[in-house]
Amino acid sequence: MSDPITVRRIDAAEAKANGETLARALADVLTDCVEGGASVSFMLPLPREKALEFWRGVLDGVTRGQRVLLVAETAGGRIVGTVQLITAQPDNQPHRADVAKMLVHRDARRRGVAGLLMAAVDQAALDEGKSVLVLDTVTGGDAERLYQRAGWQSAGTVPKYALMPDGAYCGTTFFYKHLA
Ligand SMILES: CC(C)(COP(=O)(O)OP(=O)(O)OC[C@H]1O[C@@H](n2cnc3c(N)ncnc32)[C@H](O)[C@@H]1OP(=O)(O)O)[C@@H](O)C(=O)NCCC(=O)NCCS
Numbered sequence: 670m671s672d673p674i675t676v677r678r679i680d681a682a683e684a685k686a687n688g689e690t691l692a693r694a695l696a697d698v699l700t701d702c703v704e705g706g707a708s709v710s711f712m713l714p715l716p717r718e719k720a721l722e723f724w725r726g727v728l729d730g731v732t733r734g735q736r737v738l739l740v741a742e743t744a745g746g747r748i749v750g751t752v753q754l755i756t757a758q759p760d761n762q763p764h765r766a767d768v769a770k771m772l773v774h775r776d777a778r779r780r781g782v783a784g785l786l787m788a789a790v791d792q793a794a795l796d797e798g799k800s801v802l803v804l805d806t807v808t809g810g811d812a813e814r815l816y817q818r819a820g821w822q823s824a825g826t827v828p829k830y831a832l833m834p835d836g837a838y839c840g841t842t843f844f845y846k847h848l849a
Contacts, residue, residue, distance in 0.1 A: 672743035674750075674782050676789040679738045684731040691728060694748040695740075696720035702772045703834050708807045709770060713834040727753065727770075737793045741773070741782045749777035752786040756797050766794055768804040771812060783812075787819040791848060800849040807831070808840035821846045 679691065696717065703715045711719070730736040735757035741750035750773040754766045768790055773782045794802055806812040808826050817823075821844040830841035 672745065674741050674743060674777065674785065676739055676741045676785045678793060679731060679740060681732045681734065684728040684738070688725065688728045692721050692724035695724045695751055698748060698751060698772050698774050699723065701774045705775050706834060708831055708833045708839050709772065711834065712832065737797065739786055739789050739793060741786055749774045750782040750786055752790050754790055754793050754797065756799065764799060765801040765803065766797065766799040768802055783815050784819070787815065795848055800847060802846045802848065803843065805841045805843045808842045813842060816844050
């Protein structure tokens, strides 16, 4: 795959008007990542309906202003990557957001798509008035290097925090980034 990739934000109007099409495209990316062995909340096998329900919930959150959803697309309009910023937080953390579900389809990896998404998520966070970001990821996974490259700090690791899609335990490392 050598198409140029661009990153854009799905706004509330698009999430509402085009929700099912977006849910299907995003479910394709999620399913590919889980089938490729990524520990991103789901186990194998991942039923299509479960993946679709997850994205319908995310898109509902976008329409409610609780999340920012970014997608990486080819020039032809195929979604090959995504990441979210969960902006709805407790009253005492108005300046904080969680980064979640950084996913790049295996077809589009190792060409900087995740790097583009991380830069765009920082900008989206600033646009939303957020200055402290938090995320977690599999200890020793590919994403750890990505986050370190993007300026995130490790806050520590919890062994056996989650399961890989095949049921094996994995540790989780928590990261944070201060934008201001
Ligand atoms: C982790 C993940 C998001 C990275 O996506 P990606 O788009 O391949 O990431 P990038 O291309 O920005 O960087 C990946 C590697 O490609 C390299 N790269 C970037 N552009 C490149 C290019 N043009 N040519 C060659 N290599 C390149 C990067 O230096 C990086 O190298 P490293 O992994 O050895 O450090 C992807 O592997 C993924 O979706 N994994 C499954 C889901 C997952 O685990 N998500 C994290 C949840 S917290």
